[in-house]
Amino acid sequence: MSSTIRDADLGTSKVTSLPARAAANTPVPQGHIARNPGMRLDLGFLESVRSVNRSALERRVATLTKRRSIKADNQAAWLLRAVACMDLTTLNSNDTDERVRRLCAKAINPFRRDIVEGLGIEGETIRPAAVCVYHPFVATTVDAVRGTGIHVAAVSTAFPHGLAPLSTRLQEIEASVRDGADEIDVVIPRGLVYGAKWQELFNEIVAMREACGDAHLKVILGTGDLATLRNVMLASMVAMMAGADFIKTSTGKESVNATLPVGLAMVRAIRAYFEETGYLIGFKPAGGISTAKVSLDWLVLMKEELGRPWLEPELFRFGASSLLTDIERQLEHHLTGHYSANHRHAMA
Template identity: 60%
Template sequence: MMNVKEQDKLAQLPQTTEPRNAGLPLDLDWVARVQANTSAIERRAATLGTRRSVKKAHQAAWLLKAVSCIDLTTLAGDDTAGRVKWLCAKARQPIRGDIMDALGMGPITVGAVCVYHDMIAPAAEALAGSGIPIAAVSTGFPAGLSPFHLRVKEIEESVKAGASEIDIVISRRHVLTQNWQALYDEMRAFRAACGDAHVKAILATGELGSLRNVARASLVCMMAGADFIKTSTGKESVNATLPVSLVMIRAIRDYEAATGFRIGYKPAGGISKAKDSLVYLSMMKEELGDRWLQPDLFRFGASSLLGDIERQLEHYVTGAYSASYRHAAG
């Protein structure tokens, strides 16, 4: 069997860091110029899964790359410290050791572990010394409708508890009413409350009404200092989609061209199959370039994706598919 390490130069590149996005004063003229050609975007999205075919060792290497970009997530009402500690153990060794040995690969980890505020402490204990960041959802997740001062305080408490990344939710009404100043001010306050912790702005794109609204909200959040923009909470009826992703990453491309700051992207919700992760990775490479294939600029918000990737890697190694229940992250 061909050694995956010899096939791929992306799977084990060290995580690098970018200068943080300083933001800009709100430019309403720029926001007003932003449009989205829905039919063209949908046509382009429809080709993404058909234009590239990655096979054998190359596919295995890309799947390992996807693993390194996963925010391994549990956001359930019945979360316990034990469940979170198990998830953190999986984050430390996301793919079984026998599979990694057969691939000729050294250890890898996921990009981060994402939890509610109350689960930060057990996550911090379980991840101590691993270098894996803790991401906490905040600001009244998932609806974002709690009092504003409490949303700000929630961020501050999560940072104090040990979260180095904060996934905030915006007020959808600001987008739906085109109140860009209110969205900008809200995002600036959230960014300030994060301090040194990086902030991911969740747009809840399935509730924003149009791709143009998605594009404009993406730009305003970046102007206000977001380090990442993220599609969804995973709790909406429509979560990450390829058309929405194209709109958001092209907004990132435009912002980088205008300011020099690279903003991260996180699709979340509904990405559960290994083949879907390959489509997203190829889209990032084609639209933004190799730099956005590193976990400091790209993450999957997922809980079940890892299980299917491990299953596909076992198939590559053994030539046989195992039952999905044998891969507990699924």
């Protein structure tokens, strides 16, 4: 499989409300996304968001996923794209340095040799964009992926609930950055949303962005906890106004994690922020995304709603601990027509 096939088979998409570059079927070169500086908290905008129509979002998602027909030959290309846009994650209470090292080895060599040869991608470097770990494993991860171009993401700020004093949460970010994390996934205290304490939420995220320095900031909303789609939309806007580089759905620990209608509401917020400011914000659905099939639904959603640039790791990530295993199985099926047991696909 050549790189031409990989890119061309992702097809074209026209999103008229985005600028030519965003609508064009050309990947955005690494490092060419202008970083979101944030803006003032626009309470007028927040007040103008009355409600979000859940059934309209659900209808749109149903249309997108039903209409989707990625030809069998192109599916492998899309699945490789899903891998390139993945934050390969381990966030377990029994994580150890050894387990994290094994995960990093998997990130560096994500596919078995026979699959690589079968797909003809020996010359390609297709790897997850980042490995995502708890703070104590940042240094180990940095060491394990050194020289590979894989980013190191740390969940900081009292993940997954965010219920620690702000000073403690900021110190945690600073410690992760000192240890070499170049991406920081922070959680918001959900109570600030329930209480509509937008100014306080904004101030906290501004302080987190400052603590990140050059490290990119992904703001996890914990959407399954936020009760309404309006809350999701408003928290998304506040996070972007405060300078988030990415907005992310979930921690993987809520009872409801990433869902397509909620993702669509966040994607629409990204579009609205772009129309207001001209800045392109990344999106990271996370939690419960474990099958290749569902990953394709998300990729189609991104491409149809925002355009081709949101199929690049600079603007799109899956947060996922087990998706890579299923993608590898599907790629094997694509090549051989049958599945092997999960344990043949080594994971940490």
